[in-house]
Amino acid sequence: MNDATPVSVLDEHDSWARLASTSIGRLAVSVAGRPDIFPINYTVDGRSIVIRTNPGDKLVELTINEHVAIEVDHYDDAEAWSVVVKGTAAQLEHGAEIDVAERLALTTLVPITTAVFVRITPTSVHGRRFDLTRERPEAE
Numbered sequence: 001m002n003d004a005t006p007v008s009v010l011d012e013h014d015s016w017a018r019l020a021s022t023s024i025g026r027l028a029v030s031v032a033g034r035p036d037i038f039p040i041n042y043t044v045d046g047r048s049i050v051i052r053t054n055p056g057d058k059l060v061e062l063t064i065n066e067h068v069a070i071e072v073d074h075y076d077d078a079e080a081w082s083v084v085v086k087g088t089a090a091q092l093e094h095g096a097e098i099d100v101a102e103r104l105a106l107t108t109l110v111p112i113t114t115a116v117f118v119r120i121t122p123t124s125v126h127g128r129r130f131d132l133t134r135e136r137p138e139a140e
Helices: 011-019 057-066 097-100
Strands: 008-012 024-029 034-045 048-053 068-073 078-089 114-133
Touching: 008 011, 008 057, 008 068, 011 034, 011 068, 011 078, 011 114, 024 057, 034 057, 057 114, 068 114
Parallel strands: none
Antiparallel strands: 008 114, 024 034, 024 068, 034 048, 048 114, 068 078, 078 114
16 A cells, blocks of 8 residues: 555455455346346355355356356455455356365355355456545545
8 A cells, every 4th residue: 555545456365365354245247237236155265256055046147147246345443445356157066066165164144055056266356455544635
């Protein structure tokens, strides 16, 4: 971060570290030019993201258009940050893939059983950090 602005760009390593530090985000999809967004629980697996879901709108929309975005953010008294992952989604269908996914530390906020794993393979990862401790400049 430089002295001129309280906003800095996170490098890829820092972006992944922030993604791995939490497990709640938003999944954005678009079908027939109509955007939709879903809250998700996720886990980072190497350089991909895995979510669990059930049959329904989210899974149908991922099947129609595999191109997705995930946004994860956080704030406290000192800083805020946001990381956006753009990539493609694929339902895990093979036994070995599912076995690996079942061993991940992936839980849901709502106490329900989710039957389907989806892996998001990123094409880009971008993050920004905001220093909230800086004083706001006086208006002229």
